[in-house]
Amino acid sequence: MNVAETIDVQGLLRDSTSFGTEEINLLEQVVSGAQASEVRQMLESMAEELAAGQGDNTGFLKAGIAAFFLADIPQAEQHLSRVENSGLATYYLAQVLMSAEKYEAAGNKFAEAGKLGYDPIECTLRQAGAIRSQGQLDDAEALLKSVAIDGASRAEYSFAMGCICADRGDAYGAIEYFERAVDMDSHHSRALFWLAGENNLRGNDDEAVRLYEQSLSKPPLYLGALINLGLLYEDAENYKGAAFCFRRVLELEPNNEQAVLYLKDIEAVGDMHYDEESARREAQLKHLLSRNISDFELSVRSRNCLQYMDIHTVENLCSVTEEELLAGKNFGQTSLDEIREMMTALGLQIGQELRDTQSVHAYVPEVATPEAQAMLNKPISDLNLSVRSRKCMTRLGITTFSELLSRSADQLLSSRNFGVTSLNEIREKLTEIDLKLRND
Numbered sequence: 001m002n003v004a005e006t007i008d009v010q011g012l013l014r015d016s017t018s019f020g021t022e023e024i025n026l027l028e029q030v031v032s033g034a035q036a037s038e039v040r041q042m043l044e045s046m047a048e049e050l051a052a053g054q055g056d057n058t059g060f061l062k063a064g065i066a067a068f069f070l071a072d073i074p075q076a077e078q079h080l081s082r083v084e085n086s087g088l089a090t091y092y093l094a095q096v097l098m099s100a101e102k103y104e105a106a107g108n109k110f111a112e113a114g115k116l117g118y119d120p121i122e123c124t125l126r127q128a129g130a131i132r133s134q135g136q137l138d139d140a141e142a143l144l145k146s147v148a149i150d151g152a153s154r155a156e157y158s159f160a161m162g163c164i165c166a167d168r169g170d171a172y173g174a175i176e177y178f179e180r181a182v183d184m185d186s187h188h189s190r191a192l193f194w195l196a197g198e199n200n201l202r203g204n205d206d207e208a209v210r211l212y213e214q215s216l217s218k219p220p221l222y223l224g225a226l227i228n229l230g231l232l233y234e235d236a237e238n239y240k241g242a243a244f245c246f247r248r249v250l251e252l253e254p255n256n257e258q259a260v261l262y263l264k265d266i267e268a269v270g271d272m273h274y275d276e277e278s279a280r281r282e283a284q285l286k287h288l289l290s291r292n293i294s295d296f297e298l299s300v301r302s303r304n305c306l307q308y309m310d311i312h313t314v315e316n317l318c319s320v321t322e323e324e325l326l327a328g329k330n331f332g333q334t335s336l337d338e339i340r341e342m343m344t345a346l347g348l349q350i351g352q353e354l355r356d357t358q359s360v361h362a363y364v365p366e367v368a369t370p371e372a373q374a375m376l377n378k379p380i381s382d383l384n385l386s387v388r389s390r391k392c393m394t395r396l397g398i399t400t401f402s403e404l405l406s407r408s409a410d411q412l413l414s415s416r417n418f419g420v421t422s423l424n425e426i427r428e429k430l431t432e433i434d435l436k437l438r439n440d
Helices: 009-015 021-032 036-051 057-069 073-080 087-099 103-115 120-133 137-146 155-167 171-184 189-201 205-215 223-235 239-252 257-271 276-289 300-308 314-318 322-326 333-345 370-376 387-396 401-405 409-413 420-432
Strands: none
Touching: 009 021, 009 036, 009 057, 021 036, 021 057, 036 057, 036 073, 057 073, 057 087, 073 087, 087 103, 087 120, 103 120, 120 137, 120 155, 137 155, 155 171, 155 189, 171 189, 189 205, 189 223, 205 223, 223 239, 223 257, 223 387, 239 257, 257 420, 276 314, 300 333, 314 333, 322 333, 370 401, 387 420, 401 420, 409 420
């Protein structure tokens, strides 16, 4: 379909007396494009009429599939469950039940749809997916293999096998199957979603973005894909794209707490003023602190003393006291005066507290017992943080509880893309295990 071409939504959802594969393909295009709001408005009026008893099986079928494509799962289930003796309606009802995590009922409906004449191989593949979602991996695999001769050439077969591999902990086997599914069907939304998630976990952000975008090119829309894509956009400082994703989620689910909080963070970032002069000064300071002591004219005695004490940069001098220098071997008042003069010329002082450049590892929480020390050594992944907070931890180089506890709330909030939402989540997680951030 040409981008400029529009589809008669009124004729598609109201006037047509039949609704089959061709009409469903048109509806997919409409929901994926600029006319999605037209479908939403049309669906609202159709729902009122159907509730008032002004409708038939075809009306419930159209409204149900349209609601499913728009991710309105409760309304989709309500409409499709009213259609009787239709393999098509039963098949889409089964998909709706899967989205609602009613896996046993979904499996039964897929089997029923096959008996009512809807593509029996596809129904069996989907039924296996429902069984797998109930944790019955062996039964799901056996059902897949029972139709392997006819089903192995389909994307859904590879996707279902990939899910089984993933559930068994075989990540590489799962990725291979998901990639095979996408090779067979470049718009297989669920395989694309899984692949995007795997790339996201491994830090392949550009590939994850591409796959999430591709997974959203065809309905049904997965809210999880929109949320994750929004977070990736935000990490790349594409704030407009991120805001679009979170607003789209709120269009589909107005009370989605994650989207509400994330959008607030995005709007806050958008209001932030970038102080170019401050950034320039900060860059100059970092460069100055990184300079080697050998760049400056010091006496041989002073240079040797500093080298013996493992002090090699200006930043090192900012992190020691005068008393510590004087305690060094052969380090006397003359050398101290010489170094003081050098630091004054640079606009700095020995032992100066530089919050932005202090090592975040300098703070060590008090540990009373070996058990407490073991707790601090735990990996940050044990907190089970959201994707957004987890990526912030990775960006900050925080890998253990101890490293996290060495940061204050202000230090975390000063980091790029780290907002109040992430801070509150981390505080809640730490409170659950009786820990706090520094200075909390």
